[in-house]
Amino acid sequence: MPELPPSYQALTDVISAVSQRVHRTPWAHDTEYEVWHLFQGPSAGWGWVSEDDLNAQLDALWRPFRAAECWIYRDSERGGLWSVGLPRWRAMYEEWAVRRRQELAVEMAQLTETLRAAASSAQHAAEEAALAFPAPTAVWKSPATALHRARAQRALLDELLAEPHHIDDERSQFTCRAAAVPGEDVGGSPESVCGCGRDERVFRRLTLLAQVTGHLALEGSVKP
Numbered sequence: 080m081p082e083l084p085p086s087y088q089a090l091t092d093v094i095s096a097v098s099q100r101v102h103r104t105p106w107a108h109d110t111e112y113e114v115w116h117l118f119q120g121p122s123a124g125w126g127w128v129s130e131d132d133l134n135a136q137l138d139a140l141w142r143p144f145r146a147a148e149c150w151i152y153r154d155s156e157r158g159g160l161w162s163v164g165l166p167r168w169r170a171m172y173e174e175w176a177v178r179r180r181q182e183l184a185v186e187m188a189q190l191t192e193t194l195r196a197a198a199s200s201a202q203h204a205a206e207e208a209a210l211a212f213p214a215p216t217a218v219w220k221s222p223a224t225a226l227h228r229a230r231a232q233r234a235l236l237d238e239l240l241a242e243p244h245h246i247d248d249e250r251s252q253f254t255c256r257a258a259a260v261p262g263e264d265v266g267g268s269p270e271s272v273c274g275c276g277r278d279e280r281v282f283r284r285l286t287l288l289a290q291v292t293g294h295l296a297l298e299g300s301v302k303p
């Protein structure tokens with residue numbers, strides 16, 4: 080980090096230590112914003128680090144922060160770490176926070192949409208309400224964690240929903256009705272769309288996922 084004067088190095092080191100502790104990398108993406116956000120008030124933890132552990136890390140920030148009276152950020156255009164005066168930094172942070180809230184809102188809306196589509200495709204529309212995710216503001220207290228979690232949940236959903244229906248090698252009557260092309264002669268009664276168990280499996284996993292994330296009560300009705 081050669082761009083920084085030595086007096087700012089202590090501050091940089093402590094911010095970097097938080098990133099190292101949480102993400103096991105010296106300066107994770109958006110570290111300067113996340114750490115500032117956590118530094119401003121009580122936190123509910125970040126990533127996989129406990130609240131106590133994190134607070135000890137954040138306490139260590141005070142001394143170098145008072146000495147430097149600035150903040151450190153990564154400049155994507157110039158490259159590397161730079162110091163920035165506090166008035167300008169606060170404006171940068173506000174801009175980032177607005178952008179991050181919008182990003183999170185879009186992500187949560189997509190997640191809710193995917194869950195709704197999944198619920199109705201599994202023909203359990205009654206469960207839709209239980210699968211609805213909380214408003215984005217409810218998860219804002221730890222933005223990076225919420226965003227990463229939402230993306231991971233969506234990726235997991237995409238994988239679950241990508242599971243195909245059974246198609247027999249010979250495209251015989253063993254091919255699932257749900258995978259049949261129009262006019263194809265397959266087995267199963269016209270009422271049962273999926274006869275291969277795929278829809279049942281997908282819905283069961285979806286229900287389990289919703290229970291894991293707390294969006295469906297554990298004692299809630301679990302239909303096959």
Ligand SMILES: [Zn+2]
Pocket residue numbers: 244245255256257258272273274275276277278
């Ligand atoms: Zn099927």
